[in-house]
Amino acid sequence: MVTSLRIAPSGAAKSIGGNLASDHEQEWLMSGVDPEIIHRNVRTLEDTEVDPFTREANYPIAELLNWKVTRFGNQARESVRGWWVSGVDPLNHWQRMEWGRFKPDTPVVDRQKNKPAKYLSPSLGKGSSRLILLDIPMRIWMKVAERFEIAINGATNFWEWVWRNNLPIVLTEGEKKAGCLLSLGYPAIALPGIFSGYRRETRQLIAELGHFATDQRSFHICFDYETKPRTLQNIFLATTRLGQLLTHAGCQVKVIALPGAEKGVDDFVVARGADAFTKLYESATQLEFWQASQLWSLTYSPSLTLNQPYLGDLPYPESGLACIKSAKGTGKTTALQGLIKECDRKILVITHRIQLGKAICQSIGIDWITDALNSENPDSYGLCIDSLHPNSKARFNPAEWEGAIVILDEVEQVLWHALNSATCYYQRVRILETLRELIETVLETGGLVIAQDADLSDVSIDYLRGLAETPVTPWVVVNEWKPEIAWDVSLYDTKNPAPLIDRMESVLQTGAIFVCLDSQKVRGRWSSKNLETYLKLQFSDKRILRIDSETVSDPDHAAYHIAEKINDVVGDYDIVLATPTIGTGVSIDIRNHFKGVFGIFQGVTPDSESRQALARVREPIPRYVWAAHFGPGKIGNGSCNYRDVAQSVKKSVQYNIALLKDIDFDLDEQSNPIALRTWAKMAARVNASLWRYRREFRNGLLLEGHSVTLVTDDLTKMFGQLPITEQTIDNLKSGVLTVSGFEFLEARHDLKVCDRIAQVISAIRTRNQTAEAIAVSDSPEITPEEYYELKEQANQTIQKRYSKRKHELKQKYNVETITPEIKLKDDDGWHTQLRLYYYLTRNPEYVRLHDMQELEDHLERGDGKISIQDVKLLTAQVEALRSLKIPEFLKPGERILATDDLVQFVATTALECRDDMKALFNFTVTEKLAPIAIVQTLLGKIGVKLTCTGRAVAPDGRRGGLRIYKYFPPEDDRNSILAEWEKQDLSMLQTLMEVTGCNDFSEIDEWIERSA
Known part of the structure; x- marks a missing residue:
């Protein structure tokens, strides 16, 4: 933010003067600009004007653009004509700005850029561009004042009034666009170019814009709708940099994304009207969310563009990188069949889910890896990317795939799985390195890599190109066809899915239902296991099939290997519960069986994957969906940048x-x-997606062309700020009154019934969690050898799963007996908290020992390299908590008040080090947080808390003073567990000392230095 500028006094700008030709006026009118705005800011110029009295020639265009008159010469420039626009100057008492923009009727060659220029600015050297603040009449000023409900109160200059009152401002490229928005009552500033809001060399806002970049002002950036890849990249870069500079100045930045096909915002307003722009303005996206949404874009120029429901036979290239973007259900896998049949080459299919991979391999006629291993000639097969490394059962060797065809199906999810999934954790570096070697080998030996996805983006293509040793130009197919059959979707805008389950019960009376869920385990309140228990209790006569990672790999379950036969099986059931296990690519094509598809999504998976789950059933029957407001599983520090x-x-x-x-x-x-x-x-x-999960879910459904009805009891969403009477509510309940796009919750649902459903589900979760914890505790012991053998088995009964889980808990906590309580606590993340508590309260050398071993393990698994996102070291967290004096709160019985020096020290230090708090603890510290809340959050990181035991006496002797807090040690199994951990660490430390002959870590540091 620029703070050194003087405060300019009020005043009216001098009129622009001159004449305005009718054709130039008409051009501005065609952009929806108010006539008076046009006449105040625009005039017609010709290259030569002759004074009628003195007969002297002057050259207004040359003078305004700072050209040398000799540049005109005797060439065809004699007829140069156009319009000039200039506004008011915030740095010169709001007077008429001498700088402006000229648009010639015919483009003139810009000598600096050596190409035709549609618009010209004064040639004043590098970094001289400014912006245009159009002068407006009182009539428009009053329209702005009315829109934002800010009184004019005798102000004499519009833009000074905007500045003083911190009104929102729209930034757009071009004066006509700004004039159009001003005419609608929106303060809009015209930038001469998308990069013109800041100086590229210094990365600072230009002075005029900096003048308006005051704390908490809202800016809306509204650039053109574009389809050209290069232009799209420039718009992303310009918007990002400008937005970040405004954000750093303390402003709130949103982006208005024009939907097309109209190019500029003026074209959009003229074509669709003021109300359409108002909707865009009100639904503008925060900068960081807009940035993240752009990462889904595909800007590579297509080699082949289609618009058809099925891809059919594609003219794949013989070699190189082929990238296919086509909607779900358009036959991407089927299109491969012809290619596979005709070629005499090795084929490798790589997926992220086993069931999906098997289905694809069956479709194109090759083996899955488990079958290929038993084959005499396993030249072609499919595998999960988890197995793409030399140490897997596949013993994968990239060198064996010279000239092959490699198919990355659902490539966006395959790469994300390789980069982030827990199942790839121990082999991630090797998997990524093997993938690099594979892509490099195939492309260098005339092979073909096919990457296909309904949501294919630059991110995946860029990554694959980055793996190649030599530059590769991708062959891109974009199928623009979108399903014409839309769903009727009821999206429940409620605090929990209980009303959706109530709806589920009513639809069940008419026939079978298919239920999509993103949670499986019993600790998830609305998980597949808990919902199965509930539905069995409610509908004992209904046949229920649960499809999740456990049932599909359990030989004793009806869902075992179901992906290969799903259409033959699901027709036998009244209720099918499905988690993401069946994954993308699985199509349920049976007709006239299911009467509704339900979805309960808690934000465990991105909204795009959840919408794909709803599409598993191809029949366009009604969809009923509940999605959480926010998803819990944010990645890294949770940022969208x-x-x-x-x-x-x-x-x-x-x-x-x-x-x-x-x-x-x-x-x-x-x-x-x-x-x-x-x-x-x-x-x-x-x-x-997770920050605004329900909103993004709804937007995604609308973009796919579906009809979405919001089921809600929020009358504000239905009626805005209009007054609501009791009669209106009664009419909504009875169905006499309906609102387009909405359904009133109580029109179909009894809220008391919904509350009972939620209570029953909660009780079921508690019961199921306890039962599972007891089952794990009572399960048979297994040896380490049996555990590793079991871990490699794809097929496991529930009893074997319990024994495996018990063994993992014993290793994790280093105890002989696993109680149900330990299992329950571990499900809630106790181990992470307990481990940090242990290192904070024990010998400081233990955490260094742990981190050195942890880093060494990563390097050993990765042959000297690491995957940064997987490295979770603890020394910095422990040292930060020590620096904040957190151990001083762990004194039982001591009285603690919010005003204590210790509490204030923690709050002040955490606020000063807020960036470090975010990086180390993913904890956002703000001035709004109470000091005691900051302390409680940090104590929560080690699994403890302060308990409020009452209130202190106020200074005047009355009750109701500050709250009194005390620390009470947790009553759990931690002491015995910590004792075992300490025994193990002490033994390791003593061994290290004996080997090095050192007495502590400081001496070991010296020993390492000498050894080096």
């Missing part, structure tokens, strides 16, 4: 490495920047 996500994880590792000292480790050399950048971009997309 990929640079912030990447920097956060990198900073955390750097902090820890610095504290470990003398570690021979180079973060830049021993990590993969391309993988980190791609992971961060995909993480930012996920975060953007």
Whole structure:
């Protein structure tokens, strides 16, 4: 923000003067600009004007543009004519600005850029461009005042009034567009170009814009609708940089995205009307969410553009990188069949889900890896990307795939799985390195890599191109066809899914239902297991099939290997509950069986994946959906800006490495920047979805062309601020009154019934959690050898799963007996908290020992390299908590008040180090947080809290003073667990001392230095 500018006094700008030709006026009128705005700011210019009295010639265009008159010469420029626009100057008492813009009737060659210029600015040297603040009449001023409900109160200059009252401002490229928006009553500033709001060299706002960049002002950036890849990239870059500079100045920045096909906002307003723009303005996206949404875009120029319901046979290239973007259900897999049959080459299919992969392999006539291993000639097969490394059962060797065809189906999800999934954790570096070697080998030996996805984006293509040793130009197919059959979707805008389950019960009376869920385990309140229990209790006569990761791999369950036969099986059931296990690519094509598709999505998976789940059933029957407002599983630091996500994880590792000292480790050399950048971009997309999950879900459904009815009891959403009477509510309940696009919740649902459903589900969850914890505790013991054998088995009964879980808990907590309580606590993340508590309250050398071993394990698994997003070291967190004096709160019985010096120290320090708090603890510290709330949050990181025991006596002797807090040690199994951990760490530490002959870590540091 520019703070050194003087406050300009009020005053009216001098009229622009001169004449305005009718054709130029008409051009502005065609852009929806008020006539009086036009006459106040625009005039017609010709290259030569002759004074009628003195007969002297002057050259207004040359003078205004700072050209040398000799540039005109005797060439065809004698007929140069056009219009000139200039506004008021915020840096010169709001007087008429001498700088302006000229649009010649015929483009003139810009000598600096050596190409025709549609618009020309004064040639005043680099960094001289300014902006245009159009002068407006009182009539328009009053329209702005009415829109934003701000009184004019005797002000004499519109733009000074806008500045003083901190009104929202729209930034757009071009004066006619700004004039159009001003005519509608929106303060709009015209930038001469998308990059003209800041100086590229210094990365600072231009002075005029800096003058308006006052704290808490709202800016809406509204640039043109574009389809050209290069222009789209420039718009993204310009919007991002301008938005970030405004944000750093304390402003709130949103982006208005024009939907097309109209190019400019003036074209949009003229074509669709003022109300259409108002909707765009009110639904503008916050900058960081807009940035994340752009990461879904595909800007590569298509080699082939289609618009058809089925891809059919595609003219795939013989070699190179082929990228296919086509909607769900358009036959992307079927299109491969002809290619596979005709070629005499090895085929490799890579997916992220086993069931999906098997279905694809069956479709194109090759084996899945488990079958291929038993084949005499396993030349072609499919595998999950988890197995794409030399140590897997596949013993994968990239060198064996020279000249092959590699198919990455659902490539966006395949890459995200490789970069982020827990199942790839231990082999991630090897998987990514093997993928790099595979892509490089195939492309260098005349092979073909096919990457296809309904949501294909630049992110995936950029990553695959980055893996190649030599530059590769992708062959891109874009099928623009969208399903013409829309769903009728009832989207429940309620605090929980209980009303949806009530609707589920009513639809069940008419026939079978298919239910999509993103949660499986019993600790998830609305999970597949808990919902199955509830529905069995409610409908004992109904046949229920649960499809999740456990049932599809359990030989004793009806869902075992169901993806291969799903259309033959689901018709036998009244209720089918399905988690993301069946995954993308699985199509349920049976007709006239299901009467409704239901979805309960808590934000565990991105909204795009959840919408794909709703599309598994191809029949266009009604959809009933509940989606959480916010998703819980944000990635990294939760930011929607990929640079912030990447920097956060990198900073955390750097902090820890610095504290470990003398570690021979180079973060830049021993990590993969391309993988980190791609992971961060995909993480930012996920975060953007999860921050506004329900809203993004609804927007996605609308963009897909579906009819969405919002089921809600929020009358404000239905009627805005209009007064609501009791009669109106009664009419809504009875159905006499309806509102387009909405359904009143109580018109169909009894709220008491919904509350009872929620209570029953909660009771079921508690019962199921307890029963499972007891079952795990009572399950048979297994040896380490049996555990590793079981871990490699794809098929497991529920009893084997319980034994495996018990063994993992024993290793995790280093105890002989696993009680049900330990299992329940572990489900709630107790281990992470307990481990941090342990290292904070024990010998400081233990955490360094842990982190050194952890880093060594990562390097060993990755052959000297790491995957930064997986490295979770603890030294920096422990040292930060020590610096904040958190251990001083762990004194039982001591009285603590919010005004205590210790509490104030923690709050002040955390606020000063807010960036570090975010990087280390993913904790956003703001001035609005109460000091005691900051303390409680940090204590929560180690699984403890302060308890309020009463209130202190107020200074005047009355009750109701400050709250009194005390620390009470938790009553759980931690002491015995911590004792075992300490025994293990002490033994390791003693062994290390004996080997090195040192007495403590400081001596070990010296020993390492001498050894080096």
